[in-house]
């Protein structure tokens with residue numbers, strides 16, 4: 129991590145950093161509050177900091193602030209998709225969603241992604257770089273400022289594989305849940321992973337009992353390998369064992385995500401196989417009708433097939449929901465907004 133990115137430092141680290149400059153601890157407390165509670169975007173907004181110190185800090189520690197490049201507003205359910213520019217001009221996508229239980233933000237954890245899932249738009253350009261903790265925090269901060277709405281829930285389900293950027297994601301989680309910062313409850317955070325067993329096990333011991341979602345997408349290794357290259361590296365039983373270990377350590381009910389792809393993983397036989405696979409696991413299955421992307425010829429399952437799939441799981445007493453499609457009128461599958469920005473700008 130870049131040590132001059134002060135927005136990625138926690139309060140204790142900021143105090144230590146300031147101590148080296150001969151600044152008292154209360155200055156660190158003040159600055160931390162301006163950055164992480166009041167969400168200012170410039171040192172000049174820090175009213176209780178003298179002008180000469182504001183100028184010195186600006187030179188030494190330029191603030192990581194995301195710039196809004198574009199946003200798409202749904203008129204039906206209040207969903208807003210944001211395209212943000214990072215300090216190095218790369219762009220990322222984040223989504224604001226309104227639910228009955230509160231406002232939620234879906235953040236990206238990397239610029240692009242290297243996991244290569246066949247149906248995913250974020251996989252197409254590969255991974256450009258990891259996001260810093262400050263860049264993950266600022267997605268939540270800027271969205272609150274731009275929308276004027278308080279955010280209570282976070283899903284780490286945007287572009288990127290969070291466990292491929294493990295340390296920065298952990299730091300982000302500690303900072304966003306910090307009582308001296310945004311103080312978002314761990315109970316209101318979900319992280320989605322393609323399934324990296326050693327990282328799942330390590331995460332179980334971090335003392336951050338958030339909801340973990342596993343992108344399963346298949347009832348067996350053979351189909352999973354067709355959709356997700358990572359399945360060739362770790363077999364499903366290894367991943368599920370690590371996932372169960374997470375449950376044992378944290379007591380958090382597990383979520384399986386299953387994107388339904390027409391003719392590939394959405395048949396009756398697969399539903400039965402899936403039911404058998406998860407039997408006895410305290411879990412919930414989230415069915416996601418695949419969002420077709422133009423670079424691939426995967427199609428969304430027929431609605432009858434989706435209902436049948438759900439019915440078979442229910443008959444086997446498995447908790448299952450079909451993910452509600454948010455922002456259908458601004459439709460752009462995960463990573464599509466960023467992708468179309470790149471397509472336009474490379475012409």
Ligand code: SAH
Pocket residue numbers: 243245247248249284285286287288289290320321322323341342343385387416417418419420421461462
């Ligand atoms: N890398 C993480 C999180 C990012 S993707 C992971 O793999 O879980 C969040 C979820 O959206 C994953 O379950 C992913 O497989 C799914 N997803 C990605 N593109 C999709 C698409 N076009 N249609 C449906 N689901 C998609």
